[in-house]
Amino acid sequence: MAPTNDMKLPTTINGAVSAIIDDAIARHIVRTIEYWDIERKRYPQYDHCAVIVAEDITSRFLNVISLFNGFIPLIAVQMNAFLVEGGIALWFTTVLDELPLGLEEEDEEAGAGHI
Numbered sequence: 001m002a003p004t005n006d007m008k009l010p011t012t013i014n015g016a017v018s019a020i021i022d023d024a025i026a027r028h029i030v031r032t033i034e035y036w037d038i039e040r041k042r043y044p045q046y047d048h049c050a051v052i053v054a055e056d057i058t059s060r061f062l063n064v065i066s067l068f069n070g071f072i073p074l075i076a077v078q079m080n081a082f083l084v085e086g087g088i089a090l091w092f093t094t095v096l097d098e099l100p101l102g103l104e105e106e107d108e109e110a111g112a113g114h115i
Contacts, residue, residue: 028052029065033072049073049098055080057095069099 029052036050050072052065057078068074076096082089 028054029061029068033068036072047073049075051075051077053077053079053092062095065096069096073098 032050032052036048040046040048052074054061054076055078057076062076065074065076074096075094075098078093078095080091080093082091
């Protein structure tokens with residue numbers, strides 16, 4: 001298991017990042033959310049986002065974290081490693097992006113012209 005670190009995202013968003021390199025995904029989901037909660041209380045002047053990086057993001061894992069998204073800002077990134085010319089190349093794919101929540105008035109305005 002890789003250590004969890006704080007990651008600076010663009011602008012004023014802090015990310016609590018958990019990298020998962022084993023099969024203990026459930027523990028890492030909880031740990032990442034705990035780190036996110038600690039950091040948002042510690043630095044309330046910033047927006048915060050929980051970021052999970054995993055080698056294998058199964059449909060079950062994706063379904064579970066999708067349930068949290070919308071209530072907890074959450075990004076899931078799948079990491080793949082490849083041997084390239086005697087070295088290792090890492091490929092990152094965002095499989096779940098943060099779902100920004102708007103105000104009810106914004107939602108009504110966005111859908112005003114739709115039936």
